[in-house]
Amino acid sequence: MWDVLVLGLVVVATGQVELALTVVYFVQAALLVGIVLTSRPKVRATRHDLFERVHRFGGWGLSALFWVGAVLLVDERRGSESLGSALVGTPTVWVLVVTTVSSLVPWMLLRRIPIEVVRPSSHVALVKSGRRTPMAGTTRAISRHPLRQWHSFAVIPTPGQEGFRMAVSRAGDWTGEFIDEPPSQVWVRGVATAGMANYGTVFKRVVYMVTGSGIGPVLAHVLAARVPHRLVWVTRDPVKTYGQELVDEILAAQPDTVIWDTDAKGKPDMVKLAYAAYAESDAEAVICVSNKKVTWSVVHGMERLGIPALGPIWDS
Ligand SMILES: Cc1cc2nc3c(=O)[nH]c(=O)nc-3n(C[C@H](O)[C@H](O)[C@H](O)COP(=O)(O)OP(=O)(O)OC[C@H]3O[C@@H](n4cnc5c(N)ncnc54)[C@H](O)[C@@H]3O)c2cc1C
Incomplete structure (x- = not known):
């Protein structure tokens, strides 16, 4: 439904803007369609890595293209006004500033934390971190490499104790490798979110x-x-x-x-x-x-x- 709507809007825009902007709109539409298709439950469950990559890099690509598109459109319509002042006076540009800052904030909070891993069995790893104590009932995404897979797990703070634990059970390649070869540090970003x-x-x-x-x-x-x-x-x-x-x-x-x-x-x-x-x-x-x-x-x-x-x- 969304993919059809997006393509429809792009077709409507064709001919009303210059070629460079038309190309930007088509690439954006292709990225959006890719994101929608890989979000379908079947693809998300069976090809989770693909879903994650298309979302991350497709999302970043879209954000960059929204900027390119906004600048090209303002440039096309600015008349005799300077590009700088036309951009400052365009509400879309301010919406883009807000959304870009919001997407950058979690990455500005990216850090690597030391962990201890206990493996009571080959099915589960219990991860302990002594850093910060998140609110009970929140989840946190961890990764072995910031540009690759991120996986969310519930954080388990123990009342009265510093830090938190997580249970990572064997549910696929990433978790299996995590349990078999546990790292001594993981990447975290953003803040813990309510579960x-x-x-x-x-x-x-x-x-x-x-x-x-x-x-x-x-x-x-x-x-x-x-x-x-x-x-x-x-x-x-x-x-x-x-x-x-x-x-x-x-x-x-x-x-x-x-x-x-x-x-x-x-x-x-x-x-x-x-x-x-x-x-x-x-x-x-x-x-x-x-x-x-x-x-x-x-x-x-x-x-x-x-x-x-x-x-x-x-x-x-
Ligand atoms: C919101 C949310 C948060 C999650 N957070 C985490 C997390 O922090 N860490 C994590 O590792 N996983 C997490 N998960 C994954 C989830 O908990 C497991 O996938 C699920 O509980 C299965 O557990 P398991 O992998 O241990 O499966 P298994 O060990 O295969 O199964 C668990 C038990 O359930 C029994 N069982 C299975 N099917 C049935 C059935 N039909 N009837 C009766 N008994 C059955 C099995 O016999 C077994 O004893 C989360 C899931 C959700 C939805």
Whole structure:
């Protein structure tokens, strides 16, 4: 839909501006169409690197071309006024100044931070950083190389302690390599952004339904205990996979946590389990962090029963 609209606008503009500007508009349209096409869920899931590259470099290219286009258009229409004063008097140029500064700010905050990585199993790496303590419930993107892949993970501050942790589970090439050959430093940029589980704060009591490393985005809320809750964690052998220390920490913070070990008991009926936790704990809503299939079935299962339920299907 967007691609068709963009192409339509470019065709309309053809002939009304000079050739150089027409070329800029066509290149911009091509970049926009590329961005829209690689954002489609199927491409984003199967060719994530391509999606990321097209977004980053396509986005930067578009920003530069918006400047080129604005200057060419102002130049075409300025009459006897000087180019400088015509640019200063054009509102579009000021909008471009604001958007360019906003895109540069995260990169101006780019820095490399030392980390410690503990690997309780080959499935997960627990990353620790002693630098700064972000707000509980936020996420942060990290990278091994600032121009290549960036991946977002939930940050888990421990109340009363400096720094934060992150859980990185094996979900593809980048995470696999991170776990097998952990770096001693990573790049971070921008500021930590609020994660989805913050929605829980609008309810009086919630149930967190999480599978595997879905514990990452919810653990900060469990430790910070801002909202009364019941946690249900469905995972492969929790001690073997995530380590005794993490399991003890969760149980100390929330002793009535239900930990379902799928290695010992097999996969549960997630909708039944969510409903039981909801009814027993007198909660107002269910928040699910899992894979797409489980999230859909828990959220729809709850909604069919008239229970408010939230669940993101993308982790960023
Ligand atoms: C908002 C958001 C934030 C996220 N943040 C992080 C993060 O910070 N770090 C991170 O590593 N990942 C994160 N993820 C990824 C996400 O948590 C995992 O992809 C997901 O939870 C699966 O976990 P896993 O990879 O450990 O899978 P697995 O270990 O393969 O599965 C986890 C458990 O779920 C069970 N299970 C799987 N399917 C079913 C089913 N149909 N019924 C019953 N049980 C089932 C399995 O048996 C297993 O015990 C995030 C996801 C979202 C949506």
